[in-house]
Amino acid sequence: MTSVSSTTSSTATTSSTSSLTSSSGASVTTSGSSTTTSVDWDSLIASAVNAKLAAATSISTKITANEAKISAYQTLQTDLSKLSSGLSSLATAVVNSLATNVFATRAATLSSTGDVSASSALSMSVSNGAATGDHALTISQIATSHKVMGTTQSSQTEDLGYSGVFSLGLAGGYTANIIVTSSMSLQDIVDAVNAQTSTTNVEASIVQVSSGAYEMVLTGTKDAADITYSSSSGTDILNSLGFTDSSGAFANVLQTAQAAKFSLDGISMTRDTNDITDVLAGVTFNLLQATPTGSAINISIGTDTSQIQSALTTFVTNYNTYRDEVIAQQATNSDGTASDSAVLFGDGTMRDITTRLEAALNTTVGGLSMSDLGLSFNDQNELELDTSTLSTILSTNLSGVTKLLSAQTTTSSSQLSVVNTGTSPQSFSLDLTVDSSGTLSSASVGGDSSLFTISGNTIIGASGSIYAGMAFTYTGTTSQSITVTSTSGIATQMYQIAKTASASTGSLQTLITSLQSRDSELQQRVDDITTAAATFKAQLQTQYAKYQAAIASADNTMTYLKALLNASSSN
Known part of the structure; x- marks a missing residue:
């Protein structure tokens, strides 16, 4: 007897065998596999699509890393902005009624001679820039x-x-x-x-x-x-x-109605009010009661040094906030490698800003340094302020402290007065031109008259120029060249560094903008890959659906043939 065997293979896992005996005694066996139900089509599609998406995942990781850097740069930017803002009141030291720096703030101390309570007889306020000095006041009668x-x-x-x-x-x-x-x-x-x-x-x-x-x-x-x-x-x-x-x-x-009668430093005066504003510029006296014969109120007007101390305390806080962030970005693991959270480890821009701030902080002016102010670093590498040391030097050498911290601008002529140094003081030769009528007509530097504007006898640095913020008044009546000399103290230098670095056009913003642009490009690539993967998935779903249909059709044919063979075998 001769045996003939036919085998059909597929991806199915269920096999069957059928035998057929011919009239001549020959036996035919057919084996095959069915059905399509054991094929995991979703897994096949997911595997193929994920392979396409692997590149997008890698790019997304880069975006996440860039976002961490952007966040770190923005934190530094905020810290430096606060630092510069806090230093602004220490950066300049011009004294006039318009000045807002702490060196122009004034405080008055009252005491009395004889049988009178100073606070019961007088209250007063002092504006920025008022002349400092000591005075004696007696009140004959108050206005009623x-x-x-x-x-x-x-x-x-x-x-x-x-x-x-x-x-x-x-x-x-x-x-x-x-x-x-x-x-x-x-x-x-x-x-x-x-x-x-x-x-x-x-x-x-x-x-x-x-x-x-x-x-x-x-x-x-x-x-x-x-x-x-x-x-x-x-x-x-x-x-x-x-x-x-x-x-x-x-x-x-x-x-009865009566005027106020009083004497300041021996000069007798009369006013129709108890609120006296026109005796000392920037000083308001509020007369409360007459002083007894033989008594007087002693007035001492000076710089409000508490404002300087407050500004330095704020500076220490803001500087340590920035420094702590820098230290966090320099953190290492036990094996000496950069910590995962130190996303700016070794960053050149951060290092450059910090180095320049430290150099400014270590500036010496007139033999004084930050240690003379009571500033030092503790064992945690944080800046500290000894208020006792600061209080002592403020009371004994205020002018030295002012020069150490702030910008100083002087002129070679008493006819040119400094109104404001600005926060970026310059040294230069100012050429002034006065017309035939004695009116100031122009101010120039190196022949360029666009650097300053003239308003009456006031000279103002042009906006956008390096002289912006500087202002002078000129009382002369002839044309002349006057030398302007400026120096920068610790607060001035640090203010400029911090403000420039944190500005919208500063070095940190340049890095932030660059990373944001790069992330936009990378995100577009991710979006393109994701879109392509979605299209590919749809194509696979269509293609595999056709495979399923073909296999199902083959299974049906196989089932039919098996039925025929089995029927023949039975006969």
Whole structure:
């Protein structure tokens, strides 16, 4: 007997065998595999697509690394911005009424000689740039306002029955007509007077002396000026209310109007107010009471050194914040390799900024250095401030501290005064031109007159130039060249370094912008790869669906053939 065998192979895992015996006694065996249900088509597609996406994953890792660097750069940028902001008040030391630096701030100390309490007799305020010095003040009398009272009235709300018009005001000022009708009460008259106070500077009030007893009071709102009154028509209202006598004079004067009389450093003065603003420039005296004979108030005006200490304390905090971030970016593992969190390890820009800040901090000016201010580094490498050391040098060598910390600008002529040094002081020769009428017409450096603008006798550095922020006043009447010399202290140098590095056009922003641009490019590549992978997946799904259909068709054919063979075998 001859045996013939036929085998069909596929990716299916289930096999079957059928035998057929011919009439001649020959046996045919067919074996095959079915079905398609054991094929993991999703895994096949996922594997192929993931292979395509591997490049995108690698690029995304680069983007994540760049984002970490951007965040670190932005932190440094913020820290440096705070550092420069805190140093701005220490960076310059021009003293005038417009100055905002701590060296121009003023404080007044009061003490007394004789039987008087300084704080009870005087309060005062001092503006930036006021002249420093010591003064002695005596007060003969304080300024008072005029105050008069009418006779007692039994009600403040009942109609008085008076009808008339009177004029009211203060001597030397404006007056206004007050109209009174018969239906008006005492309170109504008070309201009518107060409605004109902004014009007359006279205000009215009602004092309840006892039950059923009310008295109207008129008070001048300015010192040293008498209340003026005249009846215009109808009833003489104030006379009827008991304010005036038969001669028209005020009958009940509670307080006379008088000027303030005082003496400063032996110079006698009189003012119509207790708020004295025109004796010392930038100084306001508030006279509270007269000083007894033989007593005086001692006034000492000086630099408010507490503001300098506060600014240095802020500087220490801000500098340590920046330094701590730099140290964190230099962290290493136990094997000496860079820590995973130190994404800026070895960064040249960060190192350059830090080096320049440290160099500025170690500047010596006039034999003084940061240690003379009480500044030092502790064992954690953090900056510390010894306020006791600082307090001592502020009281003994304030001028030295000022030069050590701030920008200093001087001129070779007393006719050119420095109004502002700016935060980037320069040294140069300023050529001034005065026309035939003696008017300042131009200011130039090296023949370039666009670097400064002229406004009257004020010379201002042009915006965008290296002289921006510098300002001078010129009192001369002839053309001349004047040498301007500037120096920069510790705070000035560090301010400039920190501000430049943290600016929107600074070195850190340049790095941030570059990384952001690179990330945009990389993200586009990721998006392109992802899109291509999605297209590829769709293609595979279509292609494998066709495979499934073909296999299913083959399985059906196999099943049919097996059935035929089995049927033949049975016969």
